[in-house]
Amino acid sequence: MKMHRILAEAASTIAKSVFREFKVLDHELAAAFEENPKWGKRDRGFIAETVFEVVRWRRSLGFLVDSEETTALCAAQWVRMGYELPEWWKYNGRSAEEITARQDLLADQPRAVRESIPDWLDQLGSSELGDAWDAEISALNERAAVYLRVNTLKTTRDKAIEWLAKEGVDTSPVEGAPDALMLAPGRALPKPLRYDGRIEIQDAGSQLIAGMVDPQPGERVIDACSGAGGKALHLAALMENQGRIYGMDVDGKKLKELEKRATRAGAKCVTTRLITETMADDFGAIADRLLIDAPCSGIGTLKRQPDLKWRLKPAALERVRTIQAELLREYPKMLKPGGRLVYATCSVLPSENRRQVDKLLAGGNFELMEDRSISPAELGFDGFYGAVLVKK
Template identity: 45%
Template sequence: MRLHRNLCFAVIDGLTLIFNEGNYADKVIQQLLKRDNRWGSRDRAFVAETTYDIVRWKRLYAEIAEVKEPFDRDNLWRMFAVWAVLKGIKLPDWKYFENTPARKIKGRFDELSKIRKFKESIPDWMDALGEKELGKGAWTKEIAALNEQADVILRVNTLKTTKEKLHAELYDLNIETDFLPNYPSALKLKERANVFTTEAFKNGHFEVQDASSQLVAEFLNVKPGMRVVDTCAGAGGKTLHIASLMENKGQVIAMDIYANKLNELKRRAKRNGAHNIEPRLIESTKTIKKLYNKADRVLIDAPCSGLGVLRRNPDAKWKLQPDFIENIKRTQQDILQQYSRMLKAGGQLVYATCSILPSENQEQVKTFLSSETGKDFTLVKDKKVLAHQSGFDGFYMALLEKNKA
C-alpha cells in the first residue's frame, strides 16, 4: 500500500478532533469523508478504517510511540507511524516519519502483547471491571472479540420485501450477502460496501442493524393488533422491527426523552412504510403514567455502558468513566420500576441492554423481581449474547410476564 499525503492529513485531523476535543468518532469520520469529492471509495475506506484503527488501539500505539495525552500533531504522526509499521506499510520519505525506529516498534509490540490491558488497548479500570464481572477467561476472549471490526448486517424490512428478494436485488448491484441461520431477517455483507446509496435502501427495503440487536424485537413475542410501547426508542431501529413483525397492524408507541431522535424515527418510518408507529416525547412522568396498565407488550431497551458494542464504537473505551456505569445502573432500575407499570396483567416486557456486564443485566432483573413493583412479574427466560461466542455484538435480554390479576 502507498500512503497518500492528503488522506494521511485527513486521518491526523480526525484524530485531533476525537482525542483532543472529545468529538464522536462516527461524526468526525462523516465530516472527513465529505472533505474531497475527488476521493474514490478506496480513499474513503482508508480514511475511515485507519482513523477507527488508531482510535481502537490508542493506548497500545501511544505506549509504543512513547507519547502521552493531550497529543500534539507530532505525537499523532508518531502513533500513525506505529500503525503503519505494524501493518507492514512502507513509510514514505516525509519529515513526519524521519528516524522511525521500525525494529524497536515491533519489539515493543511483542512485549506489550503479553499484558492484556495493553494488548487489547483498554483503560485499567475497564480491564479490572471486565475480569471481576465475567471472570478472567471469558473477559480475555470477550475484549479480544470486541476489538475486531464489526461485520455489516442488514435487517430486511418484511413490510416491503423478502430476504430472498433483497439478496437477489443486492447481488445485481455486485453486493454479495450471506443468510444467517437463526436470524430470520438478517443478511450479512460478504465485503463492506456503501449500501446507503442503493435504491433498495432509499426504498426502505432494509436497515443496517447488528444481528444481536435483531434478536430483541423477536424476543418480545409481538402479534399483529397489539398495543406495544417501545419506551427508549431513540431513532427507532427496534421500533421499526417491531412494526414489521406486527405487519403494520395495531399500535407501536415509540417514546424517548430526545425529540431529535424521534424526528429521525419519523423519517425512517416513512421510508420503511411503517404506518402503525406513534412517536411520543417523554416531557414528564405524566406521559408515562397515562399508559399505566395499557400495553400488551413493553420494550425497555435501557441506556447502558454500551460495552457490548465497542466494535462499532471504539472511542467509547476512552469516553466511558467508572462513575457513569454506577449512575447508569441507578437509571436502569428507575426505568424498570416506572416503565413496567405500563404493562397490562398477562402482558410481557423485555428488558434489554447492549452491555455484557451482569451488574447491568441479570442483577438488575433480580433486583427488580425482588422489589414491590416486581413481585407481580415472573421471569420467563433470558439470553446473554457474548461477542466471542456469537461473532456479533454483546447483548442481554430478559422476558418478564406480568401475572394475571
C-alpha cells in the first residue's frame, strides 16, 4: 500500500504536538479535520489510526525503529500497518526490513516497553494490583469499542437497534448493561444521529455506575461532579423524568453543555448548579441519592485516551487523591440520613478507589453495601470503580 504525503505529514505533526506540547489527542484530530474538510473518510481514517497507534505504542515503536523521533515512530507504525515506506519519508532510525525483523524481539523486553507505558506508571500499577496489572494494562492497550446508551425517555433498546439499522448503523446489545449498544467494529456513528436525542455515546462501564446509584422516581438526586452530564442524563432516564437531579460542577462551560444535552434528551428533571465554597452546606441533607463521580487519574480510559499516559505525572496523581479525599469529607453533608452515596472513578488503582472509601468508613457515619471494580480485562469496557454506601 502507498501513502499520500500530505496525510502522512499531517499525522506526524499531530503526534508530535501530543508528545512535545502535551496536547489532547482527540482535540488535535478534531481541529485538523475541521481545518481540512476535503479529507475524505479514508483520509481521516488513515490519520486517526496512525496518530492513535503511534501515541498508544510510543515506546514499543521506539524499540522497533531504535529512535524516539516522531517521524521514525510513524515509519515503524506504517510498517506495522503494511505500508511501503516512500523515499520521501525521511527519518533517523532502522529500515523497514529491520523494523519487521525486530518485532519478534519485543516479547523479551520489559513490560513497560512491551505495553508502552512510562516506567513509573508500570511500577505503580504493579505495586497496587500485583499480578492482575499484566492483564489490565494489556486490555487498556486494546482499541476501544464504541458504546451507545439508549435514552429510554425517548425509545427502547429494541426500537433503537431497528432505527439505527435503517440508518445503516449496525449495533448489538451489551450483556450486563441493559441500556447499552455496541457499534459494529470499524463503524462510526454519523454526526446527525449523535444529536437526535435517542442515543448518547457513553462507555458501557460508565453506564453501570448509574445503575449502582439506582435512583427512584420522585427522589432528589445530586450528581456532584457531573461535568457535561453523561451520568446525570442516564439517572434522569432511570427516574423516568420524575423527581429532581442537580448536576453540579466547578466548570460552567460543562454545565452549559449539560443543559443543551438535557434539552435534547428530554431530561426535564435535570437542573444545574455551579459549585461554590458553601455548596455542601447550602444543600445540606437534601439528597436521597448522591453520586460523587470524582476527579481521578483516568487510567481506566487509556484505551480511549492513550495520550493521557504521557501527560499524567506522579505529582498530579497525588493531587487528585487529595481532591478525592476532600470530596468524600465535604459532599456527604448533602445526603439525608439513610441516603445512598455512590463514589465512582474511572481508575483501576485501589489508592483512588477502595482506599479512599475505607477512609470514609473509618469515620463511622457510613455503611458499605457493595463495591465493584469494573475491569477492562474481564469485561472489555473502560475501567471504573463504584462503591455504594448508606449514611447512618
